Amino acid sequence: MKINILTQFPEMFAAITSESILGRAVQNGILEIRLINIRDYSTDKHLKTDDTPFGGGAGMVMLCQPAFDALKDIYGPQGAGAKHRILYMSPRGRVLGQDLIEELAGEGEITILCGHYEGVDQRIIDAWGMEEVSIGDYVLTGGELAAMVLVDAVSRLVPGVLGSPKSLCEESIYSGLLEYPQYTKPREYEGLAVPELLFNGNHKLIHEWQWEQSLMLTKERRPDLFEKYVKGLGKLSKSEQKILDKVLKDE
Ligand code: 6GU
Numbered sequence: 001m002k003i004n005i006l007t008q009f010p011e012m013f014a015a016i017t018s019e020s021i022l023g024r025a026v027q028n029g030i031l032e033i034r035l036i037n038i039r040d041y042s043t044d045k046h047l048k049t050d051d052t053p054f055g056g057g058a059g060m061v062m063l064c065q066p067a068f069d070a071l072k073d074i075y076g077p078q079g080a081g082a083k084h085r086i087l088y089m090s091p092r093g094r095v096l097g098q099d100l101i102e103e104l105a106g107e108g109e110i111t112i113l114c115g116h117y118e119g120v121d122q123r124i125i126d127a128w129g130m131e132e133v134s135i136g137d138y139v140l141t142g143g144e145l146a147a148m149v150l151v152d153a154v155s156r157l158v159p160g161v162l163g164s165p166k167s168l169c170e171e172s173i174y175s176g177l178l179e180y181p182q183y184t185k186p187r188e189y190e191g192l193a194v195p196e197l198l199f200n201g202n203h204k205l206i207h208e209w210q211w212e213q214s215l216m217l218t219k220e221r222r223p224d225l226f227e228k229y230v231k232g233l234g235k236l237s238k239s240e241q242k243i244l245d246k247v248l249k250d251e
Contacts, residue, residue, distance in 0.1 A: 001158045002032040003151055004111040006070050008049055010035040012144045016152055025161040033151070038062075041069040050116075059118030067113065067124045074111060078127055086111045086130045087150070088120070089143030093132030096150060100133070104150075105157035112150065114143035176229040178222060180213035208243060215247040 005013065016022050017033050025031040039047050043065060050060035068078065075083045085107060094100065104110055113120070113130065125132065135146040155161050183194040197209050219226040236244060 001030075001105070001107070001155070002034065002109040003154075004034045004036060004074055004109070005114065005147060005151075006036045006038055006067065006111065007114040007144055007147070008038050008116055009114075009142070009144055010037050013148065016148050021161065022152060022155050025155060025158070028160070030160045031155055031158060036070050036073075038066045038070055041066040041073070043069075053118065057118070061118055062115055062120035062124065064121045064123050067120065068127070071111070071128055083129075084109045084111055086113065086128050087133050088113045088115065088125055088130040089134075089146040089150070090115060090119070090132045091134045091137075091139050093134040095137070096133055096135050096153075098153075101150070101153045102157060104154045110154075112143075112147045114147050116142040116144075175214075176225060176232065177211075177214040177218045178225070180210040180217070208239060211240075212243045212247060215244065216250070219247060219250075 007013070013033065013035055017026050017035075022031065026033060039049050042049055042063075048063065049066050050062050053059070053061045071086075072078060085104070087110065089112060113124070124130070133146075133150065135149050140146060159165075183198065187194050187199075195209075198206060200206075215226070218229065230244070230248075233244075
């Protein structure tokens with residue numbers, strides 16, 4: 001998958017492109033992250049990329065010229081031919097969820113514009129058919145961190161980026177439940193013991209315990225997800241039904 005990122009701060013992206021799982025995917029060529037410095041496209045003698053807003057008000061607004069020219073470099077003249085989805089990171093956008101992440105992971109190539117300061121000239125968004133995306137109801141100083149969140153979440157769904165595909169389907173958002181508690185060695189640490197049940201070798205019992213833990217956590221912390229999950233459940237075995245009834249009864 002190829003991800004083009006238009007930003008005034010390309011160095012920030014080293015945080016995701018040179019480390020850990022995404023760093024390896026970039027090294028392997030599974031993931032291509034092309035960082036485009038908007039300033040490089042400025043035709044202004046001071047390499048200006050923003051200016052004061054028409055109508056007054058605080059802050060600076062990203063200029064059309066550098067952004068348009070950077071986009072033309074990727075796509076050719078504006079309006080020419082098919083293009084990929086172009087996202088503009090903005091707190092006024094559609095709130096990012098796993099649904100949009102999955103959609104984007106299915107694309108071969110996407111482009112992301114990161115705005116800074118007070119925003120960008122609206123004509124950039126309109127002329128290039130950008131989709132506005134927010135990562136939640138709070139305000140950041142710029143779109144870069146938001147873009148990194150999106151790129152990380154999308155990339156891990158690209159085949160080959162994660163080691164084992166099993167870890168994908170086992171996790172919360174896929175089964176619709178929050179994750180059960182995990183433990184590792186040692187069995188006892190500063191007097192704190194790991195639940196006995198995990199050592200009895202009975203994998204059916206262990207899975208049932210993990211499912212019960214997930215159900216309880218989800219019911220307590222995310223009643224919205226819990227309700228949806230229970231509604232979507234198919235036929236349960238006798239032992240599963242018993243566990244669900246117990247969780248439903250517990251206050
Ligand atoms: Cl995408 N950008 C900014 N600046 N702030 C945000 C955001 C994006 N999402 C949530 N807050």
